[in-house]
Amino acid sequence: MREPDADCWLHPDVEVRSSPVAGRGLFTTVELPARTPVSRLGGTLVDTETLRRLIETSEEYVDAIVVDDDRHLLLPPGNSNHFGNHSCDPNLGWLDEYTLATREYVPAGSELLSDYAMSTVDETWFMRCHCPSYRCRQMVEGGDWRIPQLQQRYDGWWVPYIQRLVDAARAGR
C-alpha cells in the first residue's frame, strides 16, 4: 500500500461554505467532469488499537478513514477536507485509498458529498441521516457495505480495502 502524503490536498476550485446538509460542507465553484479528483487525504497511518485510544482520550474530533486490515489514516487537524458531508446519494466516490473523485458530471455550485459507508467498516459506528435523497437510509452504519444494493451501486467506488471485502462477499453468494 502506498504511504499517504503528510498533508491533505483540496481541488483549487473547491471551497468550504455553510451547508444545507450539516454545518459546513465542500462546494465546487466550477463544473467538474466525471472522475475528477477533488480531495486527497494525507496524514498518518495508525492501527485500530491506537485509533480507539485516540478517540477515547482526544478532546478534539478524531478524523480517520479505514485503508486496510488494522490500518487507518488519521487526518491532521485543521484541514478543510474533513468538511465533506455525507449523502445517501453521493456525487463522490473513491479513486484509490486516499482520493475522492466525482462519480458523475457535477454542476458548478454543487455540494460535494460522499457516502460515509464507502470508507468505514467500524461496526460500532452509526449516524442518523436526513438527507433529501429518496435513497436516504435514515441510519447510516459501519456495516452498510454488506447491503447488496449498495455493493452494486458503489461498485468500483469503495475505498479499495472495502471493495475487496465487497468482492469477496459477492463471490460467496
Ligand SMILES: [Zn+2]
Ligand atoms: Zn441520507
